[in-house]
Amino acid sequence: MLDQKTINRILMAFGIVGVALLFAVPIIGSRAMVQDLFGVLTLLILAQNWNLLAGFAGLVSVGQQAFVGVGAYAMFACVILLGLDPLVGILVGGFVAMALAVPMAFFAFRLAGAYFAIGTWVVAEIVRLCFAQWKALGGGTGTSLPKGTTKNMFGVPEIKELLGVSSSAASDALTYWLALVLALATLGAGYFFLRSRMGLGLQAIRDNDEAARSVGVNPTRLKAWVFMLTAFGTGICGALLFIQITRVTPEAAFSVLDWTAFVIFITVIGGIGTLPGPIVGVVFFYILQRALSDYGTVYLIVLGSIGIIVMLFARRGLWGLFSDKTGIELLSLRQYAPETKPNPLAQIK
Amino acid sequence: MSILTLKSLSKSFGALTVTDDVSLDVMAGEALGIIGPNGAGKSTLFNLIAGNIKPDSGHVLLDGVDVTRASPMERVHAGVGRSFQIPQPFSHLSVFENLMVAAQFGGGHRGAEAECSCMSIIEQTGLGPVANDLSGGLSLLQRKRLELARAMSTSPKLILLDEIAGGLTDGECVALIKTIKSIHAQGTTIIWIEHVLHALNSVVERLMVLNFGKMLMVGDVDEVMNAPAVKEIYLGIEI
Ligand SMILES: Nc1ncnc2c1ncn2[C@@H]1O[C@H](COP(=O)(O)OP(=O)(O)OP(=O)(O)O)[C@@H](O)[C@H]1O
Ligand SMILES: [Mg+2]
Numbered sequence: 001m002l003d004q005k006t007i008n009r010i011l012m013a014f015g016i017v018g019v020a021l022l023f024a025v026p027i028i029g030s031r032a033m034v035q036d037l038f039g040v041l042t043l044l045i046l047a048q049n050w051n052l053l054a055g056f057a058g059l060v061s062v063g064q065q066a067f068v069g070v071g072a073y074a075m076f077a078c079v080i081l082l083g084l085d086p087l088v089g090i091l092v093g094g095f096v097a098m099a100l101a102v103p104m105a106f107f108a109f110r111l112a113g114a115y116f117a118i119g120t121w122v123v124a125e126i127v128r129l130c131f132a133q134w135k136a137l138g139g140g141t142g143t144s145l146p147k148g149t150t151k152n153m154f155g156v157p158e159i160k161e162l163l164g165v166s167s168s169a170a171s172d173a174l175t176y177w178l179a180l181v182l183a184l185a186t187l188g189a190g191y192f193f194l195r196s197r198m199g200l201g202l203q204a205i206r207d208n209d210e211a212a213r214s215v216g217v218n219p220t221r222l223k224a225w226v227f228m229l230t231a232f233g234t235g236i237c238g239a240l241l242f243i244q245i246t247r248v249t250p251e252a253a254f255s256v257l258d259w260t261a262f263v264i265f266i267t268v269i270g271g272i273g274t275l276p277g278p279i280v281g282v283v284f285f286y287i288l289q290r291a292l293s294d295y296g297t298v299y300l301i302v303l304g305s306i307g308i309i310v311m312l313f314a315r316r317g318l319w320g321l322f323s324d325k326t327g328i329e330l331l332s333l334r335q336y337a338p339e340t341k342p343n344p345l346a347q348i349k
Numbered sequence: 350m351s352i353l354t355l356k357s358l359s360k361s362f363g364a365l366t367v368t369d370d371v372s373l374d375v376m377a378g379e380a381l382g383i384i385g386p387n388g389a390g391k392s393t394l395f396n397l398i399a400g401n402i403k404p405d406s407g408h409v410l411l412d413g414v415d416v417t418r419a420s421p422m423e424r425v426h427a428g429v430g431r432s433f434q435i436p437q438p439f440s441h442l443s444v445f446e447n448l449m450v451a452a453q454f455g456g457g458h459r460g461a462e463a464e465c466s467c468m469s470i471i472e473q474t475g476l477g478p479v480a481n482d483l484s485g486g487l488s489l490l491q492r493k494r495l496e497l498a499r500a501m502s503t504s505p506k507l508i509l510l511d512e513i514a515g516g517l518t519d520g521e522c523v524a525l526i527k528t529i530k531s532i533h534a535q536g537t538t539i540i541w542i543e544h545v546l547h548a549l550n551s552v553v554e555r556l557m558v559l560n561f562g563k564m565l566m567v568g569d570v571d572e573v574m575n576a577p578a579v580k581e582i583y584l585g586i587e588i
Pocket of ligand 1: 367
């Protein structure tokens with residue numbers, strides 16, 4: 001049997017090598033691979049945010065596409081109407097999404113359970129219809145980034161020079177690296193948030209709402225924080241996605257299938273309420289997609305069936321199953337009484 | 350100075366009146382016991398004081414401030430810590446983490462200070478050996494002890510204890526009495542619902558008797574225990 005220390009070292013080594021390889025992909029890999037992995041990473045970011053929201057704060061939102069869309073449109077507005085660099089637009093997209101989260105929470109937090117899910121979906125649809133009215137950004141038919149925008153984006157000429165590739169390949173590399181950094185940052189931020197006082201409060205609410213209130217936890221306030229923070233993360237991701245896509249329409253930007261349904265599938269399959277869950281889920285999803293993408297609707301039916309099977313027989317997803325079988329816990333949130341602290345990153349139950 | 354005042358508090362569940370025009374003054378620093386038969390409305394009174402349910406009529410005052418409409422959370426911050434008769438642990442959190450929630454949100458402690466306060470309460474309540482165990486896996490007795498410890502962790506001025514001495518061995522009971530006495534000695538006001546009368550009476554100064562939601566009497570321990578009306582209720586029920 002391997003002991004704790006060895007497992008920690010092995011996992012640490014795997015993590016470092018994996019991340020290093022991912023960073024090297026634009027240098028050593030093909031452009032198609034870069035684009036593929038960009039898709040995977042952005043789905044991972046969305047799944048990490050949804051996992052925080054639904055898995056830890058109990059807010060099962062089906063309206064996260066609202067934040068993707070708003071982030072994307074905010075970025076387009078920055079570029080087309082204000083002439084700003086798209087990278088500035090990404091940040092603006094995050095903040096605009098967070099601003100939308102305030103009235104949305106005000107409405108949706110009055111609804112419980114399934115009504116919350118439906119309420120968020122309805123809001124997202126309304127927001128989509130509103131953006132379809134925005135003539136300056138193409139109304140219902142949408143618009144494209146002006147020619148040359150991504151070629152002249154901050155950092156692209158330097159990358160082009162450095163890697164000796166075309167401008168569009170350099171811009172793909174840049175958005176890819178940004179997605180990778182954002183995915184890692186989201187993972188880190190989620191980990192530290194959940195291990196903080198607020199994270200502990202969230203876990204208490206999840207276990208027993210009544211008792212949590214009775215020891216001074218304010219569930220509404222904590223959940224509102226998570227709703228706002230994940231809206232920010234989701235909005236940033238939306239803006240980044242559409243820099244790479246370069247064309248936005250209300251249907252694409254506010255797609256419930258692409259930005260919420262698949263994301264829910266990924267999180268549930270991987271392990272909702274666990275930090276490694278979305279990572280496992282996105283890898284699984286990618287493999288399935290590659291294997292089944294030629295089969296059209298059959299592919300969606302298979303996805304749905306797998307989702308249902310996992311929900312019924314492995315409620316904590318593939319990661320939960322693995323963790324229960326092997327006793328390996330990664331990125332554990334446990335806080336230990338002083339004097340008895342083992343390594344918090346990985347341990348055996 | 351009274352820390353808690355109840356003014357003609359009433360609460361009904363449908364046709365059943367569970368709290369019937371109860372008025373009470375509790376002085377800061379005192380220890381009050383509440384006794385009464387099963388279903389008398391004792392736990393309901395705690396729910397009213399801690400804000401988990403709202404009265405149909407009447408008022409709850411803490412330190413002279415009317416908190417009748419305040420949420421449980423606001424009352425914790427005003428200094429009320431409670432335990433639940435049926436333990437309500439955060440079952441996927443360890444004992445230590447359960448207390449950390451209470452210390453950080455209810456007690457307003459931060460970081461190392463919160464850890465320190467939790468560790469001393471864990472020590473005091475004998476939960477040391479299970480400090481890092483998930484509370485969902487604890488025995489009933491350990492869960493009851495956790496209820497006490499978690500209420501203590503909110504650093505309350507007034508602590509509400511609901512039947513925490515049942516089922517203990519003599520030795521454990523002595524230890525529990527010692528713990529509660531030490532909380533009392535720190536100046537914390539105690540209201541304790543308990544069927545184990547010898548434990549209760551070794552701590553509290555006053556007793557209140559509830560019957561069918563009504564306050565039957567309140568007074569010194571000896572006075573209440575010797576009152577004919579109380580003997581009538583308790584004879585044949587349990588002593
Ligand atoms: N939320 C509720 N809804 C309906 N009835 C309730 C509710 N809470 C309590 N009751 C009823 O009110 C009565 C008083 O309950 P309470 O728990 O206050 O009694 P108690 O004095 O604490 O009894 P015990 O000694 O058994 O703990 C009981 O008949 C109980 O069934
Ligand atoms: Mg009771």
